[in-house]
Amino acid sequence: MQNWIKITELENIPLMGARVIKYEDLEIAIFKTKDGSIYAINNICPHRQGKLSDGLVHEKVVTCPLHNTDVDMISGESIGEEYECTKTYELKIENSLVYLNLK
Numbered sequence: 001m002q003n004w005i006k007i008t009e010l011e012n013i014p015l016m017g018a019r020v021i022k023y024e025d026l027e028i029a030i031f032k033t034k035d036g037s038i039y040a041i042n043n044i045c046p047h048r049q050g051k052l053s054d055g056l057v058h059e060k061v062v063t064c065p066l067h068n069t070d071v072d073m074i075s076g077e078s079i080g081e082e083y084e085c086t087k088t089y090e091l092k093i094e095n096s097l098v099y100l101n102l103k
């Protein structure tokens with residue numbers, strides 16, 4: 001089941017950075033990479049609760065600021081580590097507005 005919510009205008013997501021949205025008990029980071037792609041991932045790292053929104057953004061990867069683990073923003077997998085997967089979310093853009101699928 002799909003559950004789209006409107007979150008922000010595309011221009012409000014900083015290039016090579018993140019905008020954090022809070023929805024009920026969720027904290028989700030929306031990242032924009034150098035080429036303008038955007039990704040949504042749970043902001044709380046499953047290892048020791050680092051805030052991924054404070055991490056460095058690379059192509060499709062964010063580096064957790066606490067222990068420097070790279071997290072794939074598409075799959076949510078920790079690269080080179082066996083930490084629990086971080087939940088990722090589907091996004092869509094319509095008329096410069098960004099929507100997040102909370103399914």
Ligand code: FES
Binds near residue numbers: 047
């Ligand atoms: S808290 Fe993210 S890698 Fe440790």
